[in-house]
Amino acid sequence: MPELPEVETTRRGIEPHLIGKRITEIIVREKRLRQPVPGDIDSLTGRIPRSLVRRGKYLLVEFAADSHLLIHLGMSGSLRVCSPADELRRHDHVILRLGGKSEIRYHDPRRFGIVLPIQGDPAMHPLLRELGPEPLSAGFHVGILAEACRKRRIPIKTLIMNHHVVVGVGNIYASEALFRAGIRPTTPSFKIARRRLESLVETIREVLQDSITQGGTTLRDFVGSDGTPGYFRQQLFVYERAGEPCRVCSTEIRHAVLGQRSTYWCPACQK
DNA sequence: ACTGGCTCCTGAGGGC
DNA sequence: TGCCCTCAGGAGCCAG
Numbered sequence: 143m144p145e146l147p148e149v150e151t152t153r154r155g156i157e158p159h160l161i162g163k164r165i166t167e168i169i170v171r172e173k174r175l176r177q178p179v180p181g182d183i184d185s186l187t188g189r190i191p192r193s194l195v196r197r198g199k200y201l202l203v204e205f206a207a208d209s210h211l212l213i214h215l216g217m218s219g220s221l222r223v224c225s226p227a228d229e230l231r232r233h234d235h236v237i238l239r240l241g242g243k244s245e246i247r248y249h250d251p252r253r254f255g256i257v258l259p260i261q262g263d264p265a266m267h268p269l270l271r272e273l274g275p276e277p278l279s280a281g282f283h284v285g286i287l288a289e290a291c292r293k294r295r296i297p298i299k300t301l302i303m304n305h306h307v308v309v310g311v312g313n314i315y316a317s318e319a320l321f322r323a324g325i326r327p328t329t330p331s332f333k334i335a336r337r338r339l340e341s342l343v344e345t346i347r348e349v350l351q352d353s354i355t356q357g358g359t360t361l362r363d364f365v366g367s368d369g370t371p372g373y374f375r376q377q378l379f380v381y382e383r384a385g386e387p388c389r390v391c392s393t394e395i396r397h398a399v400l401g402q403r404s405t406y407w408c409p410a411c412q413k
Numbered sequence: 414a415c416t417g418g419c420t421c422c423t424g425a426g427g428g429c
Numbered sequence: 430t431g432c433c434c435t436c437a438g439g440a441g442c443c444a445g
Contacts, residue, residue: 145438176421176440199439217439218423233423252422254439296416305440312438361438362425381438402418404436 144215146277146310147353148364148372149199152221155367157194159223159244160203164190167239171230175250176216179236179257186211186259198273198309202264210264216254222247222367274308277346282308284340291331291339298334299327300401302346311346314359314381317406319346321379326412327405328398352377380406 144152168187173179186205193204201221203211213221224247226239236248236257248257260267275281290307291298299316301307311319320327322345325338334342353359358372361382365371379389384397384406393410 148438174422214439216422217437250422251424252437252439254421294415300416303439314438359438364438401416403439 144199144219144358144364145312145315146196146199146350147315147356147374148358149196149201149215149310150354151358151366151372152215153194153196153201156221156223156246159367160191160194160238160240160246162190162192163240163244164188165238166241167237169237169239170235171237172233172235172253175235175253176214176256177258180259183211183236183257183259197264197270198276198305199312200270208262210260212256212258212260212264212267212269213248214256214269216250216252216256218252218363219248219250219255220365220367222249222365222369272306274304274306277308277310277350282343282347284336284343287339287343288336291334294331296331297328297400298325298331298342299405301331302342303401303403308346310350313403313405314361314378315346315349315353317381318379319349321406321408321412322349324412326409327400327407380408382406 165187168183170179170183189205191203191205195202195204199214201213224245226245231249233251234247234249238246264270275286290301294301299320302311303316317327319342323342325334325342353374356372356374357366358364359374360371361375380395383395386395388395388408388411391410393408396407396409398405
């Protein structure tokens with residue numbers, strides 16, 4: 143489900159409910175996620191989260207500089223703020239009770255996500271160590287992208303979705319950023335001129351920032367932590383619009399599968 | 414070193 | 430109504 147804007151929307155929604163509240167109980171109803179939820183998650187009971195930060199599509203609940211809870215929402219995960227009286231839903235796998243008045247529930251039908259306590263510097267954790275720069279930071283620039291493209295024949299869309307190159311660009315926003323940059327998703331990375339990669343850096347930023355402003359994209363089931371949907375869907379130019387007219391030039395939007403992922407583009411606007 | 418393919422899992426939606 | 434098929438917003442692992 144979630145790409146960077148959806149994870150950031152979740153972070154902003156959860157943060158005020160979590161920071162400074164003591165975790166009074168942790169309930170693991172289903173531990174079979176992408177990695178099993180370890181039993182020592184119990185050791186976080188009684189601790190007080192002091193920040194909630196995002197790294198790519200990962201969320202990090204910080205208890206101390208060397209103690210964090212790492213959360214990834216996978217394809218279908220979500221976090222929501224509940225009252226303990228609210229009825230439990232199927233697939234509410236992990237519950238963080240906060241002093242009896244409220245709780246955070248991790249819900250994930252497909253169980254591709256991760257809930258994992260980690261010790262030590264999180265930047266050194268194997269899941270985070272190899273990640274590329276944040277797309278909205280100064281660390282992401284044309285030099286980085288050009289270097290990643292050098293000598294690589296993979297389609298540019300596959301490249302920008304690789305989180306070793308840049309984090310947080312998933313299937314929706316990859317198609318959208320390439321549309322805005324006028325680059326065809328199938329283009330081999332090494333063939334793209336630096337000038338065009340410069341626009342791609344800009345459109346990746348733009349698309350993600352616009353979506354965060356709109357509260358993310360709701361395609362099927364994404365809702366923020368308070369249950370409201372994201373409104374970016376109305377601004378999609380190509381994603382899931384195969385056969386429909388391009389919003390710019392009216393040419394039919396095309397669809398193909400690239401690296402096992404659905405890909406959309408306008409054959410007239412994107413060269 | 415790259416690359417493409419496969420895999421984990423459940424649920425929604427379409428066709429018959 | 431029900432059954433079967435396809436597809437879905439992620440990403441690690443594997444063989445060639």
